[in-house]
Structure formats: C-alpha cells, structure tokens
Amino acid sequence: MxxxxxxxxxxxxxxxxxxxxxxxxxxxxxFTLLVFYRGLHCPVCKKYTEELQDLKDEYLxxxxxxxxxxxxxxxxxxxxxxxxxxxxxxxGYGLTEAQAKAWGLYLSKGIKDAEPELFSExxxxxxxxxxxxxxxxxxxxxxxxxxxxxxKKSIEFVLEKNYPARGEVNYRE
Numbered sequence: 001m002x003x004x005x006x007x008x009x010x011x012x013x014x015x016x017x018x019x020x021x022x023x024x025x026x027x028x029x030x031f032t033l034l035v036f037y038r039g040l041h042c043p044v045c046k047k048y049t050e051e052l053q054d055l056k057d058e059y060l061x062x063x064x065x066x067x068x069x070x071x072x073x074x075x076x077x078x079x080x081x082x083x084x085x086x087x088x089x090x091x092g093y094g095l096t097e098a099q100a101k102a103w104g105l106y107l108s109k110g111i112k113d114a115e116p117e118l119f120s121e122x123x124x125x126x127x128x129x130x131x132x133x134x135x136x137x138x139x140x141x142x143x144x145x146x147x148x149x150x151x152k153k154s155i156e157f158v159l160e161k162n163y164p165a166r167g168e169v170n171y172r173e
Contacts, residue, residue, distance in 0.1 A: 002136055003102045004165035008127045009102040013069055013092035016077055018035070020068060021092055028129055029063025030159060036105055036123035039072040040080045041114040045122070051148050052155040053086045062155050064126075071095045071119050096118065106140040126155070134158075134165045 002009070011023040011034075026032045035052060037045040049068050052059075059066055069092030069165065077093035080086070097118060100107060106121035122145050126135035139144050157163060 001170060002125075002133055003168050004133050004136065005168040006139065008125070008131050008133050009075055009099075011103075012101065013099075014074070014094050016074070016081055016091045016093065017127075021090065023127065023131060026129070030064040030129070031062075031064045031155065032065045032127045032129075033064050033079060034056055034123070034127065035066065035068040036100075036120055036143055037068055037070050038108075038121060039070045039116060039119050040076040040083075041110075041112070041116070041119075042142055045070075045083045046080070048122075048145060048148070049063060049080075049089065053089050055152060056088055057146050058152055059155075060153065062159065064155060066090065069093065069095055069098060070117050071097075071116065073116075076116070078101075081126060101110045104136075104138060106138065108143075114134040123152075132165075136167070 008023060013019050052068065056066060067090050074161050075091050077091055081091055099138060100120040103123060105123045108119055108121055110117050116127050122139040122142060124137040124146055125133060128134050139145055
C-alpha cells in the first residue's frame with residue numbers, strides 16, 4: 001500500500017507525443033499530479049480530464065505538473081485525445097497491470113463491449129519533486145474522485161501553510 005511520506009513507485013510510461021515520461025526525471029516546482037483514469041470507455045473520465053484541461057494553467061501556476069494516464073492502448077488513448085477536449089494535457093498510455101498494482105490502483109474486468117478486458121479504476125496522486133508521495137486518492141468506481149477545482153484550492157493551502165503530508169502511518173503492517 002502506498003502511503004504519504006514514502007518514495008513513489010518508479011513509473012515510466014509512453015506518451016502520445018512520442019516521448020517517454022519518467023517520474024524520476026520530473027522536476028516540478030512543487031508537485032507532480034498523476035491522474036490515473038479508466039480509459040476511453042469512461043464518460044466520467046472524459047468529463048474529469050476535460051475539467052483538468054480547463055484548470056491546467058492554474059495548476060501550472062502553483063508549480064504542479066500534470067500527467068493523465070491509463071491502461072489504454074495507444075490507439076484508444078489517441079481516440080480519447082481526438083474526441084475529448086484535452087489538447088494540452090500530457091497523456092500516458094499502456095500502463096501495465098504490474099504498474100497499476102504497484103500504485104495500488106483497483107482493477108476491473110470489462111463487462112461491456114466498449115471496455116477493455118482489464119483496466120484500472122481512478123487514482124490521483126501528488127508527488128513531491130524528490131518523488132515522495134504527498135497525497136493519495138484511490139477509487140474503486142469512476143465516481144467519488146476529488147473535485148479538481150477544490151483540490152487546487154487545497155494545494156494552495158498546503159503551499160501557503162507548508163502543511164505536511166498526513167496518513168503516513170501504515171496500520172496494515
């Protein structure tokens with residue numbers, strides 16, 4: 001289980017722009033925001049990533065870099081980029097089952113034709129520049145994710161008050 005104040009699992013993923021994104025190479029001013037989404041088949045993900053697109057500049061102004069990623073294939077991720085209003089967000093694709101498990105994401109089996117055989121449920125993480133996990137939100141369904149506009153305000157508070165990461169005590173050990 002990933003807890004705040006521990007090092008994030010390594011993450012390397014292909015980007016739609018042709019590059020490779022590595023968490024260990026990220027150097028944000030304050031945080032990297034990782035938004036794991038279910039995939040092309042998810043209308044809630046479409047709305048969520050489009051809201052992220054709308055707030056992108058405000059997050060960047062707070063020193064927060066953004067990556068949205070899924071287990072979708074390159075073809076499905078490209079279709080999302082084409083059909084959704086997410087032109088300026090970095091999109092990672094091809095997240096593996098092992099990577100999803102390393103991040104503690106819930107996994108679901110497809111039950112409809114439009115769904116992949118296996119996909120991850122949503123997760124949202126804030127990671128400090130030193131790759132230390134600051135915040136974790138995991139969902140077992142497409143709903144219940146942090147509201148991105150109020151989450152941005154929470155980051156403002158964290159930065160203003162130098163608020164520490166909480167939830168670091170792993171009661172499952």
